[in-house]
Amino acid sequence: MTGSGVRIDGNTLRLPGGVAVRFVRTLRLPETGTHPLPPGLGEFPVRRVQDYADTVPAEWRARGGVMLPVYLREAMWLSFSGTREPAALQVGVGKVCAVSGRPWSGRLARDPQNYLVLPRQPWLDGINSGKGTVRQFVAVPLGLGATVEGQVTGEEVWGGVQLQAFPLREPLLTEWRRREREREEARRRALASGPAGGYGAPVPMAAAAPGAMPPPPAPGGAPRAAAAMGLGVGGAMRQEVYRDDRPLTDWSEEPAGRVFVHLVTPPQWRRITGEAPPPSPVDRAAYTRAGLPWYDYYDADGEDLAPADTLGAVKPVGEWLGDDLDPWQAPSPGQVTPLKDAPGKPVQDGEW
Numbered sequence: 201m202t203g204s205g206v207r208i209d210g211n212t213l214r215l216p217g218g219v220a221v222r223f224v225r226t227l228r229l230p231e232t233g234t235h236p237l238p239p240g241l242g243e244f245p246v247r248r249v250q251d252y253a254d255t256v257p258a259e260w261r262a263r264g265g266v267m268l269p270v271y272l273r274e275a276m277w278l279s280f281s282g283t284r285e286p287a288a289l290q291v292g293v294g295k296v297c298a299v300s301g302r303p304w305s306g307r308l309a310r311d312p313q314n315y316l317v318l319p320r321q322p323w324l325d326g327i328n329s330g331k332g333t334v335r336q337f338v339a340v341p342l343g344l345g346a347t348v349e350g351q352v353t354g355e356e357v358w359g360g361v362q363l364q365a366f367p368l369r370e371p372l373l374t375e376w377r378r379r380e381r382e383r384e385e386a387r388r389r390a391l392a393s394g395p396a397g398g399y400g401a402p403v404p405m406a407a408a409a410p411g412a413m414p415p416p417p418a419p420g421g422a423p424r425a426a427a428a429m430g431l432g433v434g435g436a437m438r439q440e441v442y443r444d445d446r447p448l449t450d451w452s453e454e455p456a457g458r459v460f461v462h463l464v465t466p467p468q469w470r471r472i473t474g475e476a477p478p479p480s481p482v483d484r485a486a487y488t489r490a491g492l493p494w495y496d497y498y499d500a501d502g503e504d505l506a507p508a509d510t511l512g513a514v515k516p517v518g519e520w521l522g523d524d525l526d527p528w529q530a531p532s533p534g535q536v537t538p539l540k541d542a543p544g545k546p547v548q549d550g551e552w
């Protein structure tokens with residue numbers, strides 16, 4: 201087993217090339233209609249698999265990576281805030297590309313595009329299944345056929361989430377860094393010559409990092425079979441997946457780093473780590489009644505990727521697991537906020 205170049209910084213995964221990924225808890229949307237982007241409700245805790253080699257299932261040790269706890273039917277989104285340099289990021293759900301719907305690949309492709317362009321893409325809430333929309337990531341157990349993996353491939357083997365980052369080629373990255381240094385120097389001169397001011401782009405739905413946790417007690421017992429989880433889909437929301445405006449040849453042919461993210465049931469999380477899992481997801485109507493914000497994000501300069509046919513055909517988890525009886529209360533217009541134009545130990549990689 202080799203190092204992946206990936207590290208955990210708090211609950212942020214840092215991949216080589218400056219890519220930062222956080223997994224954010226959120227409200228699960230109704231499976232009918234199209235909705236604003238739901239708010240963040242805190243980060244999922246992330247732990248290295250290798251730190252719990254005595255209690256994780258053997259197949260997890262073989263795949264390496266990290267793990268996080270998630271409840272049945274809990275929704276999540278991926279935040280890329282903190283990504284410092286241009287990168288092409290592949291996102292797999294059960295080794296099905298969340299952008300193209302194609303099988304996982306070790307190489308970037310353009311037709312169809314099988315990656316996100318960072319930091320242009322600020323986050324990803326679901327699979328690229330509609331024109332200007334995505335369908336929300338929702339956790340479901342393997343074995344029912346409800347995951348994206350099961351519906352696209354006919355099998356449920358992998359589960360989890362897979363991430364792989366590609367940097368710009370040299371000397372393009374060197375030139376990009378030079379231009380950034382010049383812009384930063386110009387910004388400093390402008391601030392020094394005038395009154396303090398300016399603005400920073402808002403970071404929507406960003407959850408504050410949780411406080412430091414005490415070391416977990418040493419868990420006991422032999423590893424048991426994995427209660428494997430994967431990602432299915434829920435409701436649709438307004439979100440664009442941006443088309444890359446660079447030539448494909450601008451990107452490195454080889455990834456700088458990759459990581460397998462295992463999704464763990466809360467009881468299994470407690471048994472493996474000795475830590476209490478996060479509390480169960482908050483009631484949606486209570487959140488909306490509190491007047492907390494939702495978001496609409498639109499980038500007039502960005503071009504949306506066409507939806508993937510295979511992902512457009514993926515059915516929501518409610519068709520597999522039954523109706524959701526949790527009452528829905530839509531946000532008021534005043535709660536929808538328009539945005540933009542409107543170091544730890546290394547994580548081990550394994551065989552997957």
